[in-house]
Amino acid sequence: MYYGIEKFLHAFSSLADLGQEIADTRDYREMVETALQVVLGTLAIRRGAVVEYERDKNVLKFIAARGISHELPPDVAFDGAVVKDLCAGGACGLNLYADEGSGANKELAEKCRALFKDFGFELITPLIIRDTLLGVLLLGRKVSEELFSELDRDVVCAMARHIGVGIYSHRLLAEVEVRAEENRRLYDDLRETYQDTVRAFAAAIDFKDTYTRGHSERVGLYCEIIAREMGWDDEQVEGMIVAGYLHDIGKIFVDREIINAPHRIDAKLLPELNGHTIAGYELLSLIKHPFTDIPLMARHHHERVDGGGYPDGLTGDQIPIGAKILTLADSFDAMTTDRPYKRRRTLEEIIKDLQENAGKQFEPGVVVAFARAILKEIKGETEDKRITKMLAKNYDDVKSIEPLLVELLAKLESPSLNTSTATS
Amino acid sequence: MEITESGVKGEVICSRVEGSVAIIYAQGYLNKISGEQTERECRNRLEDGYRALVLNFSDTQIVNSIGVSILLGVIDAVEETNSRLCFCNVNNHTAQLFDMLGLTRHVYLAPTEEAALAWSSKDQTAGVAAAAAATAN
Numbered sequence: 001m002y003y004g005i006e007k008f009l010h011a012f013s014s015l016a017d018l019g020q021e022i023a024d025t026r027d028y029r030e031m032v033e034t035a036l037q038v039v040l041g042t043l044a045i046r047r048g049a050v051v052e053y054e055r056d057k058n059v060l061k062f063i064a065a066r067g068i069s070h071e072l073p074p075d076v077a078f079d080g081a082v083v084k085d086l087c088a089g090g091a092c093g094l095n096l097y098a099d100e101g102s103g104a105n106k107e108l109a110e111k112c113r114a115l116f117k118d119f120g121f122e123l124i125t126p127l128i129i130r131d132t133l134l135g136v137l138l139l140g141r142k143v144s145e146e147l148f149s150e151l152d153r154d155v156v157c158a159m160a161r162h163i164g165v166g167i168y169s170h171r172l173l174a175e176v177e178v179r180a181e182e183n184r185r186l187y188d189d190l191r192e193t194y195q196d197t198v199r200a201f202a203a204a205i206d207f208k209d210t211y212t213r214g215h216s217e218r219v220g221l222y223c224e225i226i227a228r229e230m231g232w233d234d235e236q237v238e239g240m241i242v243a244g245y246l247h248d249i250g251k252i253f254v255d256r257e258i259i260n261a262p263h264r265i266d267a268k269l270l271p272e273l274n275g276h277t278i279a280g281y282e283l284l285s286l287i288k289h290p291f292t293d294i295p296l297m298a299r300h301h302h303e304r305v306d307g308g309g310y311p312d313g314l315t316g317d318q319i320p321i322g323a324k325i326l327t328l329a330d331s332f333d334a335m336t337t338d339r340p341y342k343r344r345r346t347l348e349e350i351i352k353d354l355q356e357n358a359g360k361q362f363e364p365g366v367v368v369a370f371a372r373a374i375l376k377e378i379k380g381e382t383e384d385k386r387i388t389k390m391l392a393k394n395y396d397d398v399k400s401i402e403p404l405l406v407e408l409l410a411k412l413e414s415p416s417l418n419t420s421t422a423t424s
Numbered sequence: 425m426e427i428t429e430s431g432v433k434g435e436v437i438c439s440r441v442e443g444s445v446a447i448i449y450a451q452g453y454l455n456k457i458s459g460e461q462t463e464r465e466c467r468n469r470l471e472d473g474y475r476a477l478v479l480n481f482s483d484t485q486i487v488n489s490i491g492v493s494i495l496l497g498v499i500d501a502v503e504e505t506n507s508r509l510c511f512c513n514v515n516n517h518t519a520q521l522f523d524m525l526g527l528t529r530h531v532y533l534a535p536t537e538e539a540a541l542a543w544s545s546k547d548q549t550a551g552v553a554a555a556a557a558a559t560a561n
């Protein structure tokens with residue numbers, strides 16, 4: 001029976017199947033296995049394999065095999081000269097047993113026969129993309145026992161190109177993924193280094209200020225909790241922590257005597273102490289931060305929403321939201337720890353102060369967020385209890401402020417008050 | 425007579441045994457998914473000790489290249505265990521494909537399941553060689 005058209009149709013639809021399988025199959029090995037199945041089914045061949053050429057080791061590695069054994073055979077050492085000859089021969093198959101006429105091919109066929117003598121492959125087709133040998137498609141005899149026809153060879157070559165593209169794009173993808181992963185790790189390293197540096201800075205700032213050891217780190221913690229409560233994303237929260245660590249960096253320019261003065265500093269020294277905001281801004285502006293607005297937050301962390309703060313006397317929305325968070329975190333730490341000129345205040349007094357000063361010194365939305373975060377810790381609604389743990393060092397009964405917090409929230413959470421949110 | 429069903433995700437492969445012959449029903453479009461299920465069912469039956477398999481294609485309209493490759497795997501498994509294999513109820517188009525590709529040199533195509541069963545139990549020693557001979561006639 002003559003099957004010319006049918007053979008062509010079967011081959012043609014198989015080629016379409018192959019393209020689809022290569023495009024649709026995400027898993028690399030599965031893609032290669034399926035592609036091999038398509039090739040074998042197209043010409044009805046029982047044994048075949050796809051091997052990948054590993055250039056650095058100069059070996060052929062079996063990725064998929066059918067009809068030879070249940071497990072993939074071990075790698076086959078590959079002769080560099082054979083690689084060169086295969087590439088020079090172009091992307092079309094080399095029949096290992098048919099008489100190929102030309103001497104060079106005969107020699108190459110002999111070498112390849114020696115390479116795969118145990119497997120009974122007859123047609124070897126290099127997978128070449130952009131002049132690079134990616135691997136080899138190995139095919140055994142057809143079950144019809146017919147020799148490979150011209151059409152068969154063309155079909156195999158077309159399919160080999162498809163498989164080559166599949167392997168090539170997989171390699172590209174794998175490389176991109178590795179690069180992305182490297183990049184991510186590099187970025188994480190950088191962030192970590194930056195955070196460590198910043199933390200070291202914070203310690204240095206606080207060290208100068210005997211009575212406020214740990215102040216910057218605590219402010220960083222409060223900033224983190226407030227920002228998170230306000231719904232900021234991880235990166236913005238991280239920026240807020242850094243701002244907390246660095247907000248008083250300008251103090252390294254202020255005389256140690258002034259900072260550590262055991263009494264309220266007298267009026268003529270105030271400008272110098274207050275100058276730490278501008279000094280901090282100028283210093284921080286010199287550094288490239290992965291987060292925006294750190295210098296501005298440091299500059300404005302002593303502003304008040306009613307305009308009575310320093311250094312610029314900004315009001316309300318003129319003050320960056322990050323600076324407003326800093327103000328509250330900074331004041332809260334100042335109130336809850338002993339200072340040279342002032343003993344810490346009771347928690348009751350402090351909560352009342354926060355409520356009293358919302359809309360004057362503090363942004364009401366920030367006060368609300370902070371109160372809500374503390375309340376959540378007291379009520380046990382969060383696993384994280386970092387504020388109450390911190391306060392427990394200085395106060396015996398942190399829980400007792402619960403009703404005051406509830407009252408504060410009831411008063412400040414009225415719908416007329418807009419809660420400020422993070423803006424980039 | 426025992427009928428078993430196995431398969432995954434709603435695609436069910438049916439098979440039953442009659443005497444020493446296992447009959448497996450290939451499903452719909454014999455492609456990668458249904459083909460692999462069919463192959464697994466065949467291998468399971470061979471493992472159970474059946475030495476004659478009948479693959480019934482009455483529900484199969486199309487066999488694609490992956491399907492062919494899988495059937496070649498079944499032929500391998502059958503030959504490894506010295507068993508015999510027979511296809512039945514293969515539609516015209518598919519029969520032409522099997523003939524064109526040379527599968528019929530290894531598998532006997534019976535017109536009906538009864539014919540397949542008769543052929544399968546006729547001569548247990550003849551094996552696959554009988555298939556080729558029967559097809560050649």
Ligand SMILES: [Fe+2]
Binds near residue numbers: 276301302330
């Ligand atoms: Fe400050």
Ligand SMILES: [Fe+2]
Binds near residue numbers: 219247330
């Ligand atoms: Fe401070």
